[in-house]
Amino acid sequence: MKRNTENHTITGGGINITDSISLAFNSRYRINSRLLLIITTMAGIAGFTLSFLSLFDFECSRKMIYAAEAVFFVISSIFCMFPSKARNLNLLLYLAWGYAIYKKINDFALGYGILINIIADKLRIVSAGHTVYRITEDTDRYYCLTLFMMFLFAALVPVLCYNTIVKPRFIVTFLITFPFIETGLMFGFSPNHMAFALLISYWVAVFAMRVAGNQYHTESGKPVFVRRKNIFVSSGNLRNNVIEDIGIITLLSVFAIFLVSSAVTTVINVERPEKVTTTRTEIKTAISDLSIEKIANNIQNGTERNPVTERSQLGNFSKVTFTDHTDLTMMISDKVDGIIYLKGFTGAEYRNNAWYSLSDKKVSENKHLFDTMSRTGEYPQYFNFRNDSYLSTVYPGEPAKRHGIITSGFRINKYAFTPYSVSPDNQLLPEKDGFFRIENTKSYSFDAYFPEDMFVNTKRISKNAEQLPAAGDLEKEYRDYVYANYTPLPESDTMNELASEYSYIPAYNGTNIEEISSHIKKILSDSAEYTLEPGITPPDTELTWYLLKESHKGYCSHFATAAVVLARLKGIPARYAEGYIVIPSDIEKADKVDSFYKVDIHDSRAHAWAEFYIDGYGWVPFEFTPGYDRGIISADEKRSKEAQVTEAVTEIVTETPQTEAEAAPVTEIVTELVPAAAETEAVTDTAPEVTGSSDNTDGDGNGPGFLKKAADAVIKIVISAASLFLLVAAVILFRHISVTNSRARGFRTGSNSRRMANVYRYTVELLEHYGIGKGSMMPLEFAEYAEEQAADLIEKGSLDDLIRLALKSGFSKDEITDEELARSVKTANALAESIYSTKSKKECFIFRFILNLKK
Structure with missing residues (x-):
């Protein structure tokens, strides 16, 4: 730094300013x-x-x-x-x-x-x-x-x-x-x-x-x-x-x-802590197929939300494991010989390899039926209990009535897992015609009937069909609704091929449900095996076809879906169901607490199954996963062995929770069986051939073709561009808020001298942006120049007043008053508004959000 021999002195307002100092630095190469x-x-x-x-x-x-x-x-x-x-x-x-x-x-x-x-x-x-x-x-x-x-x-x-x-x-x-x-x-x-x-x-x-x-x-x-x-x-x-x-x-x-x-x-x-490894693996699960929905789903489960509240996705991943976490605790008044199915999510509509719960559109189309349910309190969820209550008098001791209490391990609970034959006298809230919800409670109780053979004796039902108490006018109206809404399938060539392939199975006539289910059971057991590592279903491939004709392996959600599809092809009203199962050995090993058996239901008990509607009786679970039907214990052992050899990848499927131990396997109302990303990225042996050709189809005519691939690529580019745009916009907005708030804080806090210095710097910055640079001019000289150049922008004399106050603040012993400071702030803001009003929309955006010269 050196002293300049040339002095510049200016006098004004009782202030003498001598400028004789300049700075110089040795330049580097x-x-x-x-x-x-x-x-x-x-x-x-x-x-x-x-x-x-x-x-x-x-x-x-x-x-x-x-x-x-x-x-x-x-x-x-x-x-x-x-x-x-x-x-x-x-x-x-x-x-x-x-x-x-x-x-x-x-x-x-x-x-x-x-x-x-x-x-x-x-x-x-x-x-x-x-x-x-x-x-x-x-x-x-x-x-x-x-x-x-x-x-x-x-x-x-x-x-x-x-x-x-x-x-x-x-x-x-x-x-x-x-x-x-x-x-x-x-x-x-x-x-x-x-x-x-x-x-x-x-x-x-x-x-x-x-x-x-x-x-x-x-x-x-x-x-x-x-x-x-x-x-x-x-x-x-x-x-x-x-x-x-x-x-x-x-x-x-x-x-x-x-x-x-x-x-x-x-x-x-x-070594890296196990918790870090587990957490990273769980995040990986959501990213594995680049699905935004899965990321959101994992984040929601990470906050321990109840599993069935909005949306669920199944079958998206190639393998599953268990954490052996206790998801639910059930207290039951006595032992039960049969399998207990605790139903949660109910899949009503099937499309694009995904199960959706009953839509509001369907409810509005059947408004009279659902209004009657709401008015009378008679819901299909209660049909089984009323009918079992009658059957227990005809066949004493079968089914057996028990009192149960279920406590959820989730922090937020709006959804209940319940037996099929549950009493209406409880705090459960029927949701449409599929399941129950709970509000603001972790625990709920109920009375329910538990048949020794959960797969109901249809001969007994047929024999007593006229006496079943639920088989009234409401049930008949609901029955018509069931056949209209729970038998359709998407129209596609694959569905037609499946119908042709299994045309030998007799059509449903209202009495042969066991015969049809036996055929379906044999098809599934002969065509596919149960595994925890089935791989991902390729895009544009119907899941049932892929299970039976190509991969020949799957877990319970695959088998349940295939069973419902085949049942609907034969005219049986069928739905997809998810929840938990409790087997007799679980109760046998349970501790007895206050006359109740306490059963811890682990994540490995998460399951999926089909349910068929039996006229006059209600919805009944049917098991089609190999090894589960009447032989659940051996199936359970198989699951345990596979879980031990499967590497720790926490996938969201019906057998396993999605993220932390608090998460449940059945997490929302929509259950996708094929990942979104895989729809454009994963294919089978007929994968699109990569060539330089611009043909609309691949060489063998089976692939999606150039236009399909191009459309997929465009969609990905658009999504990526939109994501990048949102990220950039967020950064710009955050920076704008940070800078403008910091400037406003500089105007409000500190001594009046420091605040005035901040106002002066802001004003000079605005003027320089407008083209009124200070250059080497002295302050009062600059004030005169600025007044002349900014005559159309701001009230005459205001800039001169602001600059003189800045000089007074910086060099006088007297503090400027609050009124003088407020006047200067008002001048600076008015200057910013005036400059802003002279600009085009594009220039306004740059001025405000890029240069951050206006709040």
């Missing part, structure tokens, strides 16, 4: 500064590339990938050191890149398909032996994948160079690199530790440079200026002299910390 940024960028690119390549087994030439990156890196780095407009030469790289792709479009497309197949196989988002894209046998996979990877990484290099060397932007560099790595991380695959540590160090370095690049302030809060001849330059222009050092120091420091930490953990053999 620009190339040295840029070199540090280039080294930082190089570290980031190397860490990113090596991290991603270490996640998957890519059979390609890594040397060629590194070479392509190196060429783009050298050229882009040179361009980034040019003056501002010359940096646009980076666009030439993309023109060359685009031309090269055009010339190799077929190989490029094949490389993309090979890459997706490798990742899908590694992440197990498709069944074993299946692919997302079908690649012909004569394809040179090594060459095509290498070509695609060269183009992919080369395209990212100029972006990383510009957003590190020219303008360090952490958000851009992070959003470009992190999703690639997270593809593996969310599925439990770890990249090379050193490479990933280098990438993290790069992220931290860019963030540090971004933060350090903000304008520096002195301790007094006033900005430092550098005088060059007769022009004062903001210290913001000095930041290039320091951020390079900050970046490289941060990079090396963080990387060194990783190296030391890695060495220490290796020596003392530190």
Whole structure:
């Protein structure tokens, strides 16, 4: 810093100001500064590339990938050191890149398909032996994948160079690199530790440079200026002299910390806590098929919400496990010989491999029926109890009546799991014609009948059909409604093929329900086996067809769905049901507490089954999962063995909870059996062939074709773009609120002198934005100039008054008054409003939300 020999003195308002000081700094060679940024960028690119390549087994030439990156890196780095407009030469790289792709479009497309197949196989988002894209046998996979990877990484290099060397932007560099790595991380695959540590160090370095690049302030809060001849330059222009050092120091420091930490953990053999591993696995489950609904579902379950409140998804994942957590506790007054089915969710409408609860539209179409239920309190949920009450007098002791109390392990409970034959005298609230809800309670009690054979003796029902108390006018009206609404299936070629395939099964005539169910049971047991690892159902493939004709394996939700579909094909009113089962051994092992048997119902007891409507009686559960029908104990043992060998992946299916131990297997009213993402990403052996052809169908005519794939790609791009837009908008809005609130706080708090200084700085910033710069003018000279130039913006004399008050505040011994301060704030705000009113809509947005010059 040196003293200038030329003095500038101005007198006004009793204040003498002498300006004789200027600041000067020894300039550094620009190339040295840029070199540090280039080294930082190089570290980031190397860490990113090596991290991603270490996640998957890519059979390609890594040397060629590194070479392509190196060429783009050298050229882009040179361009980034040019003056501002010359940096646009980076666009030439993309023109060359685009031309090269055009010339190799077929190989490029094949490389993309090979890459997706490798990742899908590694992440197990498709069944074993299946692919997302079908690649012909004569394809040179090594060459095509290498070509695609060269183009992919080369395209990212100029972006990383510009957003590190020219303008360090952490958000851009992070959003470009992190999703690639997270593809593996969310599925439990770890990249090379050193490479990933280098990438993290790069992220931290860019963030540090971004933060350090903000304008520096002195301790007094006033900005430092550098005088060059007769022009004062903001210290913001000095930041290039320091951020390079900050970046490289941060990079090396963080990387060194990783190296030391890695060495220490290796020596003392530190393992990641089980809770961290479990939590990450649970999050992975929601991300596994890129479904926003699943993410929301996992978040909701993470807050211990009741399982059946809004929406549920089943069969989305390739395997399931149990945590052995107690979801429900049941107190029952006496032992029960048969299986107890505690029903929760009821699937009424079936479409797109998903079960939906009864829609409000269906209710409104049958308004008279549901109004009658509400008025009389007679709901189909009570039909079984009334009929069993009568049958217990005809056949003493069968069914047996018990008193039960169920306590939920969930923090929020709006839904009840109940037996089929439950008494209307309880605090349960019937929900339409399917299930019960509870409000603001964890525990609810009931009386219920429990037949020794849960699969009701239809001969007894037929024999006493005329005497059944529930078989009145309401039941007859409901029966017509049941046949109209619980027998339809989606119209499709697959359904027609299933109907033709099993045409030998007799149609339902009202009396042969056991005969039909026996046929269905045999079809399912002969065609598929029970497993906890069935794989994901491919898109555009009907689940029942896939279970019976292709995969031949599934868990209970698959078998229950297939049973309902086959039953409806034969004319039986059928629904899909979820809940829990309690087997006799559970009660046998239970402790007796105050004359009740206390049964802990674990997550492994979650189950899905079919229910058929028997005329005059009501809805009855029918079991079709192999090993469960009358042999539940052996099935349970099988489940336990499979659970032990299955790796810990907490999937949301009917057998297992979705997230924490508090979550339940049946979590909402819609039960999807195929993941949303898989609808566009996972296919069977007839996967779309990846070629350069623009035909509407694949070579064998079975694939969705180019237009289908293009539409899927467009949808993904739109969703991704919308998500990115929302993220950017949120960042802009957060920054706007932060800056404007900070400015307003500067006007309100502190001494009047400090507040006045903040007002003055804001006013100068507004004037400079409008083109009225202060330059080397003295304050009062600037006041006169500003008054003249801003005559159309603000009341005459107000700017002069504000600047003189600022001088008084900064240099006079007398404090300015609150009234003078308020007047200055009003002037500054009025100036901002006036400038804002002169702008177009686009300029208004920039002025307000990007520059943050107006609240």
